[in-house]
Amino acid sequence: MKFKVVGIGGVGCSLLKTLPQFLAFRFSDAEVTLIDRDEFEPQNRDRQSDAISGNKAEVMAGILREQWPELWFGAASVFLTQENIVSLVREEDIVFLCVDNHATRKLASDRCQELGDVLLISGGNEYTDGNIQVFQKKAGENITPPLDNKFHPEILVPSDRNPGEAGCERLARSEPQLLITNNAVATAMLNAFYGFLEGSLDYDEVYIDILTNNTRRVKRENVG
Numbered sequence: 001m002k003f004k005v006v007g008i009g010g011v012g013c014s015l016l017k018t019l020p021q022f023l024a025f026r027f028s029d030a031e032v033t034l035i036d037r038d039e040f041e042p043q044n045r046d047r048q049s050d051a052i053s054g055n056k057a058e059v060m061a062g063i064l065r066e067q068w069p070e071l072w073f074g075a076a077s078v079f080l081t082q083e084n085i086v087s088l089v090r091e092e093d094i095v096f097l098c099v100d101n102h103a104t105r106k107l108a109s110d111r112c113q114e115l116g117d118v119l120l121i122s123g124g125n126e127y128t129d130g131n132i133q134v135f136q137k138k139a140g141e142n143i144t145p146p147l148d149n150k151f152h153p154e155i156l157v158p159s160d161r162n163p164g165e166a167g168c169e170r171l172a173r174s175e176p177q178l179l180i181t182n183n184a185v186a187t188a189m190l191n192a193f194y195g196f197l198e199g200s201l202d203y204d205e206v207y208i209d210i211l212t213n214n215t216r217r218v219k220r221e222n223v224g
Contacts, residue, residue: 001030004089006080006108007098008036008056010177011123014186015096016060020068022190033074034061035088037164079164080104085111089118094196096189097122102158103165109135109147109155116140121192122147123185127178129209130185134192134201144204145220184208188215 003019005012016034023030034057053059061075078084080099089095089111097108097120105122112120112135120135133152136143148156188206195201205218 001027002090002093003030003032004035004093004095005032005098006035006095006104007100008034008060009038009098009100010179010182011125011185011189012036012056012096012098013060014179014182015098015123015189016064018186018190019096020064020071020073024068024070028070031072031074032064033076033088035076035078035080037077037079079162080107081162081164082107084164089115091115092117093119094193095120096193098124098186098189100124101160101162102155103160103162105155106148106158107162112137113142113146119193119196120147121189123189125177125181125185125208127176128181128211129207130181131205131207132185132188132192134204136196136201149220151220178210181208181210184210 005016008016020032023032036056038056040054040056040059055075055077057075057077061073064071064073076088080088085107089108095108095112095118097105099105108120108122112118115137116139118137121132123132124130133147134144135146150156185208188208192201192206203217203219205220207216207218
């Protein structure tokens with residue numbers, strides 16, 4: 001199995017604390033590629049890795065190779081763009097999208113719509129609430145709606161910009177995030193992945209609020 005983890009920030013680091021351990025005992029031939037052009041910054045140590053310098057994808061891949069030598073870890077120190085996504089996201093990939101901007105979510109969703117078999121699980125959050133979205137294609141058919149469906153106009157027509165766009169400076173520093181919320185979103189993403197493996201993934205979105213300890217799943221018709 002081939003996995004792509006896009007965005008090694010708060011959610012991505014939380015997800016990578018569990019995913020490799022699960023894969024090592026379930027899919028020891030798994031290949032995991034980490035994708036992010038950002039650098040680790042000391043002020044984010046409260047919710048990311050203990051690493052305090054270096055490219056996020058390369059540093060984290062190095063750490064995981066030492067922890068889980070039975071798995072293969074690769075690193076792509078880039079942001080997703082129209083030019084590179086074709087080679088980075090491919091048929092039969094399982095993609096964990098842990099980014100903080102809608103433009104990249106749309107880019108990933110559009111790419112996955114071009115493929116015949118793919119699983120895209122996207123997660124994001126504010127300070128105490130968040131959501132995940134699931135887009136699955138099988139044998140060329142949409143099993144669930146793409147991320148940029150009519151219920152998510154913010155992704156369908158994003159007002160922000162992809163940090164990988166030519167001439168686009170890295171956008172303003174992201175809003176503060178809470179490690180507990182990052183963990184909750186990452187867990188929901190992993191739950192969706194496990195449901196996929198067990199053939200019981202029958203929803204396309206989950207909403208999470210850690211203050212009320214409430215989660216709500218949504219199952220929509222396959223809409224554009």
